[in-house]
Each structure stands twice: as structure tokens, then as C-alpha cells.
Amino acid sequence: MPDPARLTVRGLTKTFGSAQVLTDVELSVLPGEVHGLAGQNGSGKSTLIKIITGLYTPDPGALFEVDGRPIRLPVRWPEVHAAGVSVVHQDLGLLDQLTVSENICVGGFPTRLGRINRTRRDELAARTLDRLGVSLSPARVVGTLTAAQRAEVAIARAMRDLTPGSGLIILDESTRALSGADLEHIHQLLRRIAADGSSALMVSHSLSELMAVTDRMTVLRDGRVAGGGMPTSGLSEQELARRMLGSSVEAVTPRAVAGPQRQGAEGQEGPADPGRPAVTVTGLNGPHLADVSFSVARGEILGLTGLPGSGYEDIAYLVSGAQRAVAGELRTGSAKVNLARGxxxxxxxxxxxxVPERRDRDGLAFELSMRDNISLPELGKRGRPWFVARRWQQEDAEAAAATLGIRPRAPHILVKQLSGGNQQKVLLAKWLNTGPALLVLHEPTQAVDIGARTDILHALQRAANTGTSILLVSSEPEDLVATCDRILVYGREVGLRQADAATPEQLIEEIYATSEATAGSLT
Amino acid sequence: MTMSDQTGRPGADTDRSEDPMTNTTPPAGPTPPADAAPPAGPPERATSAGVTTAGVTTAEARTTRAGLARDRLHWFGSRYALVGVWILMAIIYGIVTPHNFLRISTAQAIFGSQSPLLFLSISALCTFVVGEFDLSFAGVMGLAATIIPVLSGLHHMNVALACLIALVSCIACGVVNAFFIVKLGVSSLIVTLGTASLYLGLAELLSNQNTVSVTNPHFAQIALQDFLGLPLSFWYGIVLCAAFAYVIKWTPIGRHIVFVGANREVARLAGINVNRIRVGSYISASIVAALAGIMLVATVGGFDPTASPSYLLPALAAVFLGTAVVMPGQFNPIGTLFGIYFLETGIIGLQLLGYSGWVQDAFYGAGLVAAVTVAHLVRNRTRVA
Structure with a gap:
């Protein structure tokens, strides 16, 4: 192409402390194209956008160009904005009580003698809307608009200062509130913008949306480009899913020992040991999922996964009472819990x-010590109302540090002083220490290093070998295939299905198949 | 201030944060296997081919003796630096005004006069340790300190009965606070700012905006009776602080309280009834504030309701100063005890130097800012460590 790319990023690396979040990322958006930026949560999409908009400083050595002109790093937003780059916020950034024209012109009101010139403001808004082919009165109050119209106003604001036929707008998950015809409408608008010669960079984790609207795509996985500038026409959704989810980039943990009841099939109540029976969940309905039933045998590791956004993650929180279910019942051999009570x-x-996903928010008290965090669930049981001894707390913390390999092995150390992997081990130790009947985990290996991941998965296998039932809710195909005795895949339309996958690749296919079934049932 | 706002339910938040400050540590490649002494881990960790064990870095394992000593020093310094400042302050006063400052009576003035304030600070601590916020404790104390002389002085009621009525009224105040904040979910700052003024107004109503006094001469004895050279009220304060510290450190409910204060959602997911603890904190705060009122009336013999707001700032200053001592970055009763007498030493010293009146206000105000700054810096240092 004779024209230089509208936006070029090359050799971009970002390190937070000891963690490399982006590694040698390359991104190139051509004039007149809609470019998709795809990736799972945590793949580095947001970090990349935050660097482009100047919120984060990248590591030295990166190249950044707009329309072929180099931009000094770190990005100063006014400079980039003046060069023709603008952003549509994730939540659109509209003020409901103001008019369309005020919302469009905010940040660039035409003034005269320091006062806002209302006539010219309304003209500017009308002109912008007209250019985009949007019929909307500038005088309307934004609070009265439909979701699609609101998105149009937000896009109009981003397009306001761009010379027709130039410029780049970045949509950071801006369309996630839309669906169906509204989404289609906005996609057409984006296509029109691109046809005029402007460019759009669209961040999304929705495969179908990216397939529908983009010309080319860049896929990020674990902070690296897993597919750069691939023409969308040559891609299948399956291929895209494979690139997003990844396949065996890390050494897969071999199964150490099969659970004692590996064959424990569904519905089969855990026999033997009445203290540790199987756990059965029936008729679970949540805000985003309907009629889920499954059971976990004694000593079984049951995997649970699905497409992002299908709601399968909720099951972890509903089953453990952290979130109130609409309906549902959980039975262990000795107890029955109504999950609707939450x-x-x-x-x-x-x-x-x-073991919740967000260890910082839901899992651990970062300002308190490892010992205090581990002993918390046991205080009532093992202490007396007027006195809790320190010794068992100390011993438990030391034992946990030894078996899980927590470094440093100092029970008094504050959780915030530990690395992410060690924090995750403390969180696991906290709950393993209670000798649970069912251990529910959500993404226990997210954002931990490979050594910690191995330790954690082995700890799960050991726990299962001693009879604990484990429900592993995860989006990591490698983890699931490596550790689980059985894997269930949840799809919104098809419900729970048992996956028959021996490799992560096969599992990705099966996860993806749930969305195919969804699409099939819709049409 | 630890007004943590963690009300979101974990599962409801499906849009996971990609903020790298909260989920860091990407695959950093295999770390070298645990050197020197591998932990007595289970066998499969050693056997899993090629995959390493714990995330041990060699640097961590090589903790030297000198490093340990430095850690110890830092540990001690971060906890007791302000005690050193206190001693230094006393030495300076001793050098500047040896004849006035270095006397038993000065020590008695410092330690004997502050127990209403100490009780009041503990009242503030009751809510602060669970991550709540209360500005009404001074108003509650004022109400108690007004009800007692009004009932016993003006209406000739038995003093003990008057104290009981004051206590019950204050508990009602705590229940009102808790109702709005915990039950209805209104911001604690706004509610207690409002109720502080409300309780002050009620006290003024009861007293007709006059100073009221207790006529019963024996009443003062419960606070002023001499014991080991100091009035009983001082020892009450010590006992209260010790009891508070014990509950927080050594009982299940105390540990639960600490977790509610540190991270409400973590506490909830550990099966702790968070709201019950929050309500309890407001009610116990009002009980201790009532005790502060009783101490005050017994010590002084009467009370001017319009004076109660002036007790707010000194108590807050002491509580925040306390976060820089013993348990850095955390509200704690021993630190608060220290904070009270630290501030009083400073004020008495300045008064002995001939500054009076304005000194108290200025010192408490400056002390509050200094205390919060020191606590903030100490917390940052522990974060880096």
C-alpha cells in the first residue's frame, strides 16, 4: 500500500514490577479499515489500549507512529489526539441529563469570547451526525435515547474533530451493551466510517462481532501477538478461538495419580466413607444461567468450562453461596443447602x-499476615469464644508453606509482600486447611507463574487423592485436561455437556461447539 | 482512612479486571529448582519431569544474617519510632524547663487527666477497626455527660440510675447510627456527621443550653479516688485498652473483626456475619462513648453540652497517631493509648513554657495531620519491604 499505516506500534513491551504483561507487541491499522483486537481477559488488550492512550508508560524501545509520523513515548494523549486518534469509552462516557449536542461537543466546545457559542455548537453536532449518516436531533436529551442511539452519539463525539477520510477511532469494548439489530446498526455505521477512509480499532472478546465487522485482526494471547493483522475473510471463528485460547504453549502437567474414583459417573452417589460423600447440585438457576445439575464424586476433580460470557463462571459462586441463586439445591451426604438463600x-x-478468582478482592486480606489469612476459616471451630491459641495457627501456616512451596516460609509475612503465585497458594491453603467436602475453584492458576501453577495443580490432585471432591471452574484448557477426571462444558443453549477431550485442542473445539449450537438454535 | 467499599458480589462482576497491578506474574519461565534444602514436599513434585517446584528465587533463599538483623531493626523501627520521638520530646522539655517539667505532678497531670479522652478514642476505635467511620462519638458522649447531671442534679435522681439511663440512651444512639448505615446503606460519613449534630442538639435541649453539674459528692470518687498515685479513671482506661487489645488479638470474634476491617468481602466469603459485626461496632462504640461521658462528669463534676464537639478532634488525632505505633498501618488500642499521652505530653510541655489557650487546639490539629502523614509513610514503607 502506498499510504503509511494510520497507526503503527512495534516492539512494544510492558513490564509491571517483575511481570511482563506485553511482550514485543506489534499492531498496524491501515487507513480505511476496521481492525479487530482480540484476546481473552488478561491477554493484554486493555494494557495495550492504555499505552496507546497514554495511561501507562511502555518499556523503552518501542516504536509508535501515527500516519507515518513517529510519536514520542510515553504517549501524551493531547499530541496523539491532535494527530487524529480518538477513543470511544467502554461505558460510552455519556452524561444522561445533557443533550446530544452537549455530549458530542464536550471537550471541544466552539467558543466566542470565552463563552460557549450555542449556535455553532449545535451546528457542529448536526454536521458530525450528518456526516455519519445518523438522523438524530442535537437537542434531544441523551437519557431518552435507545442503546444504539447512545452508541451513535459516543461515536459521533469521537469522530467530531477528525477530518473526513482520516483519523482513527478506538472502540474499547464499547458495543458490549448492544445486541441483535442495534449491534448490526452500529456495525453498519462503522463500515460507513471505514468506507469514507477513516479507520477503527475495535477491541472485543466477542468472536462473532469481530468476525462480522472487521477487515483484519490482531490476536493477543498472554501478552504476545498470536496472530498479527490477519485478514478476517481468511479466518474461521474456530481458527480465531484457537488463537485466542491458545494450545499447549506451556508444558502440560502430567496426571500424577488418577483419583480413586475416576470412573465415578454422574448421578452415582459417593459410596463408602459417610463423612466425605459425593456432592450433588440440582436445579441450579442463576441470574445468567438456567437449570444446571451435576454431581461430583468423592475424590473426583470435575472440570467446568465454557465460552467467555456464557455464565459458566457464575456456577462457582452460586454453588458456594457467595452469590444468591434463583433456585437450586446442594446436597452432601450429611447436609442439604438451599442455594437460593445465598x-x-x-x-x-x-x-x-x-477459592475465588479475584484473590485481591475476594480471596485474601492483603494487609494481614499469611498466618492470619490461613487460619481465618478455622477460628470459630478451633478457638474458644474467649481465646484462640497462636500455636496451631503458626503450625498450620508453616505446614501449608512447606507442602505448597510458599516462599518465603514466614507465617508472619504480610500477604501483599508475596508474589502472585505465592498469594494464590496461601488462598488455596486457607481453604484446603478446612478439610472441605467440596473445594470449588475459579481460575486458580490465573496470573501465576508456571512453577506455582504446577504446585497448585499438584495440590489439587493430592487433595482429591485424600477424598476431597473438587470443582475446577476454569478457562484454561491445559489445566482442565491435565488435572480433571471429567470435564463439563457449559453453553447457554445446550446446558452442561460432558466433554470428551484428551488434548487441550480437542477441548477448545468442544468449547467452541457450544457456541455453534447456540448460533444454530437461534437461526 | 480505611473506609473500604467492597460491596460488589464476586460472581456478578464478570468483566474481569485486566489491571496488571492486581493480577501480575505472567509465566516467567521455569525457575531454578529449590537450591540447598528442598522442602519436605510430596514426592510427585520432585518427579514431574522438567517442571520445577516452588517459585523460589535463589536470592530469597540466601537470606543473610546481616539482612536478618537489618530486617529486625526495620521491624522495630517501624513499630516504635514514635516512642523514641516521645522520649526525645520529654528530654527536650526536661532540658528547657527542668524545674517545671521534671516533677511528679507533671507526670500526674499528663497521665491523670486524660481518661475521658482515652475512652472516647477507644469508642472511635470500635468502628474504625471494622472499617467503619464514626464522627458522632463525641456527640454521644456529650449526651451522656448531659443526661447524668440533668437527672441527678436538676431532678435529684439517684446517680447510678442516671448513669444507667444515660447508657441506655447512648445505646439507642448507636442503634440509630447502625440502622441508617448498615441496614439502609447510607454513607457512614454523612450519617454520623448528621447524628453528631443531632445528639448535640438533644443535649442542649435537655440542659437548656446551660452548664449542668452533679451535686452528689461521692460520685467523683469513682473516677478520682487515688490508686498508686494516679486516679482510678486512669486505671480504667488502661484496663479498657488491655481488654480491647485482648479481644482483638486473642478471640475469634476479634480476629473476625480485623478481617471485616481489612477486607469485607473476604470476611463474608469466610462465613462471617459482616453486618452483625458492623452493627455491633456502632453499638459498642456508643457504649464506650457513654462510659467516657460518665468519666467526664465524675471527673469534672458537670458538663457544658456545647463543649462536646471540641472532643472530636483530639480523639481522632490519638486514634490516627496510634496507627503509627505497635501495629503500623492498623488501628490498635495500645497505639491509641500511646497517642493520647503523646499528645498530652506535648501540650502540657508547651503550657509549662507559658503558651496556653490556643496551644491545645493548634497542637491537636497539627498532631492529627502529622499522625496521618506518619501512618501513611509507615504503611508505604512496609509495602516496599
């Missing part, structure tokens, strides 16, 4: 414990 205490009494 009582953590009742689930804990039944022996169901949760």
Missing part, C-alpha cells in the same frame, strides 16, 4: 468452600 455460612457448614 448463605456462605450454610455452604461452609456443608463443607463447600470457594
Amino acid at each position: 448463605s456462605v455460612a450454610a455452604c461452609l457448614r456443608a463443607g463447600v468452600v470457594l
